[in-house]
Amino acid sequence: MSSTEKAYSVAILGATGLVGRTMLQVLDERDFPVRKVLPLASAKSCGKEIEFRGETYLTEVPSHEVFSKADIALFSAGAAASRQWAPVAAEAGAVVIDNSSAFRMDPEVPLVVPEVNPEAIFGAGGRPKGIIANPNCSTIQMVVVLKPLHDRYRIRRVVVSTYQSVTGKGKAGRDALEGELAGKIPESFVHAHQIAFNAVPHIDVFQENGYTKEEMKMVNETRKIMCDESLSVSPTTVRIPVYGGHGESLNIEFEDDFKIEEVRELLAGAPGIIVQDDPSSNLYPMPLTSYKKDEVFVGRIRRDFWHPKTLNMWIVADNLRKGAATNTVQIAEKLIGIL
Numbered sequence: 001m002s003s004t005e006k007a008y009s010v011a012i013l014g015a016t017g018l019v020g021r022t023m024l025q026v027l028d029e030r031d032f033p034v035r036k037v038l039p040l041a042s043a044k045s046c047g048k049e050i051e052f053r054g055e056t057y058l059t060e061v062p063s064h065e066v067f068s069k070a071d072i073a074l075f076s077a078g079a080a081a082s083r084q085w086a087p088v089a090a091e092a093g094a095v096v097i098d099n100s101s102a103f104r105m106d107p108e109v110p111l112v113v114p115e116v117n118p119e120a121i122f123g124a125g126g127r128p129k130g131i132i133a134n135p136n137c138s139t140i141q142m143v144v145v146l147k148p149l150h151d152r153y154r155i156r157r158v159v160v161s162t163y164q165s166v167t168g169k170g171k172a173g174r175d176a177l178e179g180e181l182a183g184k185i186p187e188s189f190v191h192a193h194q195i196a197f198n199a200v201p202h203i204d205v206f207q208e209n210g211y212t213k214e215e216m217k218m219v220n221e222t223r224k225i226m227c228d229e230s231l232s233v234s235p236t237t238v239r240i241p242v243y244g245g246h247g248e249s250l251n252i253e254f255e256d257d258f259k260i261e262e263v264r265e266l267l268a269g270a271p272g273i274i275v276q277d278d279p280s281s282n283l284y285p286m287p288l289t290s291y292k293k294d295e296v297f298v299g300r301i302r303r304d305f306w307h308p309k310t311l312n313m314w315i316v317a318d319n320l321r322k323g324a325a326t327n328t329v330q331i332a333e334k335l336i337g338i339l
């Protein structure tokens with residue numbers, strides 16, 4: 001940060017959680033111009049110490065007063081806290097970037113992945129609510145990869161199956177796996193069933209249509225971000241006992257035909273993507289590949305030999321980073337010099 005650059009007061013609601021802590025790391029790593037941080041969490045964390053760039057801050061509970069001291073408020077405390085506090089923070093003068101599902105489908109709230117639709121931050125209608133939404137983690141990594149392909153070949157339909165890290169369920173999701181591995185059988189399972197040595201095709205609650213809420217987020221958020229209501233997404237979301245990131249198997253049907261080499265080049269040249277695809281040397285991304293990284297990793301790129309104009313690939317990204325904290329900080333970076 002240069003000495004002449006304006007620095008910002010940044011409130012972090014959920015600062016003691018997995019995403020909130022990652023936000024602090026990412027703000028620091030990316031040299032975000034922070035004047036001070038205002039760490040916020042629930043009453044049980046009040047007074048907890050949070051370190052940032054050599055300073056110690058004490059965690060507070062959210063209030064109109066504390067938000068009135070913030071320029072930017074990064075929210076990662078769940079939808080209920082966002083519904084309660086985002087309008088308060090915006091009214092108090094902070095621009096809220098919200099990681100929860102509370103406002104994502106609100107037509108007055110931009111839903112932004114900076115590699116895909118940065119213009120939405122300042123698009124028609126502006127930000128009448130002073131809130132910008134961060135998409136669901138599974139959706140973010142998928143649209144980063146779909147965007148350059150959609151621009152070139154027009155996507156008709158995507159069939160996606162996810163392999164999602166336990167950290168997607170926050171501290172409780174991580175602790176559940178560690179507890180089970182240590183032999184503790186809980187009274188009720190955080191992941192609906194035992195997650196150790198298992199895979200659970202059930203993330204968030206089931207809807208009347210037989211899909212889970214997580215799956216419907218992938219359907220609806222993808223259309224909003226890509227600004228294309230004709231895009232069909234057919235998802236199955238699955239929790240698996242890993243750290244490091246979410247994997248997704250994608251089967252993508254295009255309107256136009258493609259050449260595999262051109263697909264590789266397009267992806268390798270697109271922002272936020274790293275192609276790791278060399279089966280002859282066992283090179284393909286895995287959750288541990290993406291751990292603590294900000295990019296979306298792509299491998300196993302191949303033609304679907306049963307279906308014309310259709311591509312298979314495998315993508316991985318760190319859900320706490322690109323799926324949450326990094327995407328949020330990237331949005332905040334677009335506000336530098338404007339706020």
Ligand SMILES: NC(=O)c1ccc[n+]([C@@H]2O[C@H](COP(=O)([O-])OP(=O)(O)OC[C@H]3O[C@@H](n4cnc5c(N)ncnc54)[C@H](OP(=O)(O)O)[C@@H]3O)[C@@H](O)[C@H]2O)c1
Pocket residue numbers: 013014015016017018019020040041042043044045046062075076077078079081099100101135136137167168169170171172319320323324
């Ligand atoms: N984990 C992911 O991969 C991921 C990805 C994308 C989006 N998100 C979203 O990010 C949010 C947080 O996820 P997480 O994984 O960081 O969860 P987490 O580890 O469980 O942390 C939750 C944080 O929210 C705080 N909190 C909870 N209820 C609160 C309330 N009523 N008022 C104030 N603070 C409250 C907690 O404070 P205490 O420590 O005091 O309890 C904690 O700091 C969720 O909305 C989630 O959907 C998560």
